[in-house]
Amino acid sequence: MNISAFKDVASQFPVIFFDSYGVLRNHRGPIPGALETVSVLRASGKHIRILTNNAARSPEAAAARLADYGLRGISSAEVITSGATTRHFLEQKVKGGKVAYLGTPASAEYIIGAGLDAIPISDVDFERLDEIKAVAFLDDEGYDKNVDINLLINILRRCQVPVVVANTDLLYPTTANDVALATGSIARLAEYVLGRKFVKFGKPASQMFQMALDSVAVEMPSVCPADILMVGDTLHTDILGGNTYGVATALVLSGNTRPESAATEIAASGIIPDYVCHSIGK
Amino acid sequence: MNISAFKDVASQFPVIFFDSYGVLRNHRGPIPGALETVSVLRASGKHIRILTNNAARSPEAAAARLADYGLRGISSAEVITSGATTRHFLEQKVKGGKVAYLGTPASAEYIIGAGLDAIPISDVDFERLDEIKAVAFLDDEGYDKNVDINLLINILRRCQVPVVVANTDLLYPTTANDVALATGSIARLAEYVLGRKFVKFGKPASQMFQMALDSVAVEMPSVCPADILMVGDTLHTDILGGNTYGVATALVLSGNTRPESAATEIAASGIIPDYVCHSIGK
Amino acid sequence: MNISAFKDVASQFPVIFFDSYGVLRNHRGPIPGALETVSVLRASGKHIRILTNNAARSPEAAAARLADYGLRGISSAEVITSGATTRHFLEQKVKGGKVAYLGTPASAEYIIGAGLDAIPISDVDFERLDEIKAVAFLDDEGYDKNVDINLLINILRRCQVPVVVANTDLLYPTTANDVALATGSIARLAEYVLGRKFVKFGKPASQMFQMALDSVAVEMPSVCPADILMVGDTLHTDILGGNTYGVATALVLSGNTRPESAATEIAASGIIPDYVCHSIGK
Amino acid sequence: MNISAFKDVASQFPVIFFDSYGVLRNHRGPIPGALETVSVLRASGKHIRILTNNAARSPEAAAARLADYGLRGISSAEVITSGATTRHFLEQKVKGGKVAYLGTPASAEYIIGAGLDAIPISDVDFERLDEIKAVAFLDDEGYDKNVDINLLINILRRCQVPVVVANTDLLYPTTANDVALATGSIARLAEYVLGRKFVKFGKPASQMFQMALDSVAVEMPSVCPADILMVGDTLHTDILGGNTYGVATALVLSGNTRPESAATEIAASGIIPDYVCHSIGK
Structure with a gap:
């Protein structure tokens, strides 16, 4: 497995799509060197988008969170959430109608923003299930x-309604060595x-890629997939999604995929990134 | 879908294997008519065994629990647990060594009974993971x-040890209409x-059937699979397991499989019971 | 399960996306009434696209084939193939380099059209596997x-190269009651x-939907998913894909999904079309 | 990954269960050293059984085939076939009734031996499907x-009958580096x-292990799983089955599992053999 320097890889593409958690930042703060790398990319005129399998917060809140970590100057319009x-x-x-959800109140804003009523799974009235028009998996917290997974299963045994999954990630990193179950697992x-x-959103599905491409096209009308590098820490979402969409892909080893098992995971999965880098800071 | 009277079906077999929850009893107590049916079977000289995908309690405790529900006279030797x-x-x-587990202290008796140290997942010392010689999924409670599923996943990302699953059921009924996630789902x-x-125990795997057959052979040396009726409420465990082992199978609609969806579930799964009965009481 | 008249459903949408086989035509010719329906839709100014999970022929050949069946006036620009x-x-x-493929010579045109060398799996030289830069599943014939599935597996055991699947359909109808394995199954x-x-193209993945939407946007700049009805005969491709992309979906019972099992398949799969129609001719 | 000498491993167990293809012999003949190893084990009084996921021939024919390869003195009673x-x-x-099958005429003897009529899938009369009482996957040849896989699928779309799979292997080795699809894949x-x-027979299911244990018990009444070493070349059948049944397991690298990828496959699958040996000849 060849390890490339991220700067050398990035220099070949006018547009860079970043996953957020495990790539730009982790539980401790920004990935070492990430701030400098993003600054250099900005200074050289690259178009940047953040594609995050996350329905826990709005694009505005996600951009503010990155600013808290020192990654200033990323606008909410540059953040594409699932x-x-x-x-x-x-x-x-x-x-119209009620959408029952698993998640935090913040994640429920995506339901409310669609003009619908958001109701936590734990508040669903089993006597009035006909009011429920859809069920949503939004976040792994809240x-x-x-108790609530069992409630959801019992609701879905009674209701034939659309079920949407706002984040297909299976795991997310919580420390350098640890992970937690993400919404996609549940x-x-x-x-x-x-x-x-269920109907699933987020990488590896191609809609976030298309939404990001459409957004870049406003600034760079000629943009096409060959101009884009997708940078992620997870084979089954970032890399599979980027490969499928037809953009170049770089796997970084600063998050979900651990350096000591990366070669094994690539071989076993058959999901082959175009580049492997230690992190975007190296 | 033909519905048969259970007594007519049972009369054809000298040996009856029962699943417990959803067949003999449920959360409210014995299935209506179950006590009488078991008494009649006893009086007619049938050999009875209870095959329960359960590691929550010992055979002795399981027999005592059935007695609490009025199903007296079932000895612990007639109860085969996963x-x-x-x-x-x-x-x-x-x-030798420690076995980390998810489950109740009662379920951990199956580890201790094997001469090993049982340690709840939440008590595992991440600095001394080399002491862990196996990991066990025992019960969905305790x-x-x-928190603890994440701990278990992080332990298994670090350890190559055998992992055993003492109960492969996905769901179990908690009320007439409701279910809960069983250990097999987790x-x-x-x-x-x-x-x-992982290494999995319990129906549909054939070992519990063989253990039950061996146990009946002590009383009835000529016993063979053609003598046996397996009675259960779950297609993917009781019926698939019985079909695979080569015994006759009867699906009852008093537990996991609901009357209104039974035909759909049989057609969709291709797991075809020899008989379908409302319950063992009818 | 409510059955709607197709004309009533179609009248609500300015844009109609059709699957081809099992919807517009089958092995015998056009679906009864399909020609009239398409004419009526044309006359009323609807925008029409054909989305076909098919890499067996070019858009031009696919349009010509439809014309042979009497569906005249569909241009190759209206046909989106996987x-x-x-x-x-x-x-x-x-x-650059060689792409090894399973399929007919006609399907290989999609490789040649990308500026690459197409080589049938049966012609691959195991002594020069380093020349193979990708492997493609194109068609179930040719x-x-x-013999050749085994060859492909042995090549992929030796090569880490991208593998693409041009058609994810599992089955396709060959007569009123019969199906055959499609490329997606292999x-x-x-x-x-x-x-x-592998990297997979075709419905349910959203790229064909996006490509079709982009194509309609040339004629109707304001088009958005709410304007579109996707009409298909297969739950796991047409309906799941349309539901996921956010367009309305109509399941027709003239192809892969049989009238007598449609309700069972919808319930078992949880893939819920907005409408169910006998066929586009009724 | 520690590699052990097979003789050292085998010396610890009074009973040895061998997989056949890839362990005792391959397409070229006996595995180098296998004849000597079996002779030495015989001479030292070990109990030997051959557990083969194979319905292509009878135990008698399987024993004769081994004799052809020089492995003389293995009786048909020592061969347990799926x-x-x-x-x-x-x-x-x-x-009673007809069983439709995929396989060779020799494999159909297992149907005929059960007192049933065996009819190749290609000879099934679609006008008289009610005569078909079961469908069997017996062999990957014949x-x-x-054509015939499509026929089988169309039969099963019309018939709710038990379907049995006599061999769950996915692949089998055909040369030192090559494999072919086995019945289990189809x-x-x-x-x-x-x-x-479907109902599945053969390793990893435990019935063949139980049948072999019962057979050894005639010669060695005290035998229990702790006395037994299962030797196989395939993680998902031999090793998973042996681990699940509770016997010691040795993976040999002379067949399905290649030396260069064995460590990756063990890590990725979590199926951990107790021992790894180059072959039974070393």
């Missing part, structure tokens, strides 16, 4: 996994025990 | 799903996010 | 399934035995 | 994969496209 794709879906496909568990297929 | 199969495995394959989730295969 | 998406990917991600089999993930 | 388990199932669960493909679960 929550935004989910909101768009709800606007198109659900005509509910009690001991949704996958529910799909498996129910034998159903 | 925990007992798990204990047997640990005796054979793990030579731990905090908000184990399946961990397998999926880790990309690993 | 082969075209695949060609676009190869252009972006593979820089090769011997008794690719899924290879993924399973190799434990790898 | 076909024998399948025959036993058909005897127990199918009461039929045309271009069955898995059909399960996937149909969304059904």
Whole structure:
């Protein structure tokens, strides 16, 4: 497995798409060197977008969070969340009514923003299930996994309504060596025990890539996938999604994929990044 | 879908294997008519065994629990738990050391019974992971799903040790209409996010059937699978397991499989019981 | 399950996306009434696109084939094939060299159109595997399934190169009651035995939807997903893809999904179309 | 990954279970050193059984085949085939009628031996499908994969009958570096496209292990799993099955699992053999 210097890789592309957690920052703060790298890319006129499988907060809040970590100057318009794709879906496909959700109140803003009523799974009235027009997996926090996953399963055994998953990540890094279950894992568990297929947003699905491309096209009308480098720490989302969409892909080893097992994971999965870098700071 | 009277079906077989929860009893007490049915079967000289995907309690405790529900006269020797199969495995394959587990203290008796040290996942010392010789999924209670599943995943990312699942059920009924996640679901989730295969006990695997057959053979030396009826409420465990082992199978609609969706579930799964009955009381 | 008249459904949308096989035509010719329906839609100014999970022929050949069946006046620019998406990917991600493929010579045009050399799997020289820069599943015909699937698996055991699947359909209808394995099934089999993930094109992935939307936008600049009805005969591709992309979906029962099992399949899969119609002719 | 000498491992166990293809012999003949190893084990009084996921020939023919390769003195009573388990199932669960199969005429003997009529898939009369009482996947040869898999799928779309898979292997080695699809792969493909679960025989299921243990018990009444070493070349069948049954397991690198990828496959699968040996000849 060849390790490339990130700066050498980035220099070949006018547009860089970054995953956020594990790439720009982690639980401790910015990835070492990330601030400098982003500054250098900005100074050289690169177009930057952040594609984050996250419905926990709005693009505005996500940009503010990055600023808190020192990554200043990233505007909310440069942040593409999987929550935004989910909101768009709800606007198109659900005509009024209540949407029951697993997540935090902040994540429920994506339901409210679609003009719908958001109701936590724990508040659903089993006597009035006909009011529920959709069910949403938004965030892995904001509910009690001991109780609310069972409630959701019992609701879905009674209701044939669309079910949306705003974040297909299975795991996210919480420390240098540790991970936690992300929303995608909980949704996958529910799909498996129910034998159903939910509608899924976020990488590796291509809509976030298309939304980001459309956004860059405003600044750079000629942009096409060959101009773009997708940088991520997760093979099954960032790299598979980028490969499928047709952009170049760089795997960084500063997050979900650990340096000591990266070669094994690439070989076992068959998801082959175009480049592997230690981090965007190196 | 033809519905048969259970008594007519049972009369054809000298040996009856029952699943417990959803078949003999549920959260409210015995299934209506179950006590009478078991009495009649006893009086007619049938050999009875209870095959329960359960490592939450010992065969003795399981028999006592059935007696509490009015199902008296079932001895612990007639109860085959998936925990007992798990204990047997640990005796054979793990030579001393600590086994980290998800479950209640009662379930941990199956580890202790194998001559090993049982340590709850939440008590594992990450500085001394080399002491952990196996990891066990025993019960869906006794731990905090908000915290301990993540701990287990982080332990298994660091350790290559055998992982055993004492109960492969995905769901169990908690009321007439409701279900809850069983240990098998949590184990399946961990397998999926880790990309690993664990060693699994309980129906549909055939060992509990063989253990039950061996036990009946003491009383009835000529016994063979053609003599046996397996009665269960779950297609993917009781019926698939019985079909695979070569015994006759009867699905009852008093538990996991609901009357209104039974035909759909049989058609969609391709797991075809020889008989379908409302319950063992009818 | 409510059955709607197709004309009533279509009247609500200015843009109609059709799947081809099983919707517009089948092995016998056009679906009864399809020609009239398409004429009526044309006359009323609807924008029409054909989205076909097919890499067996070019958009030109696909349009000519429809004309042969009496569906005249559909231009090649209105036909979006999964082969075209695949060609676009190869252009972006593979820089020269040979692409080994399963499929017919006609399907290989999508490789040649990307400026690459196309070589049938049966002609690959195992002594010069370093020349192979990608592997493509293009069509279910044009090769011997008794021999060539094994060759492909043995090549992929030796090579870490991108693998693309130009058609994710599992089955396609061959007569009123019969189906055949499509390319997606063979690719899924290879993924399973190799434990790898391939890059997949065609519905349910959203790129064909985006390509079709972009194409309509030339004629109707204001078009958005709410304007579009996706009409298909397959839950896991047409309906799941349309639901995920956020357009309205109509399942027709003239192809892969049989009238007698449609309700079962919808319930079991959880893939819920907005409308169900007998066919586009009724 | 520690590599052990096979003789040192085998010396610790009074009973040795061998997989056949890839362990005792391959396409060229006996594995180098296998004859001597078996002779030495015999001379030292070990109990030997051959557990082969194979329904292509009878135990008698399998023993004769081993003798042809120089492995003389193995009696048919020492050979446990997955076909024998399948025959036993058909005897127990199918009461007369025709069983449609994919396989060779030799493999169909397991159906005929169960007192049933065997009919190749290609000879099934679609006008008289009610005569078909079961469908069996017996062997990967004896039929045309271009035609007969489609026939089988179309039969199963019309019939709700038990489906049995006599060999769950996904791949088998054909040369030192090459593999071919085994029956288990074709069955898995059909399960996937149909969304059904078939009844499966052969390792990793535990019945062959139990049948072999019962057979040894005639000669060595005290035998228990702790006395047994299972030797195989495939993680997902031999090693997973042996681990699950509770016997010691040795992976040999002379067949399905290649020396250069063994460590990766063990880590990625989580199926951990107790020992790894180059081959039984070393």
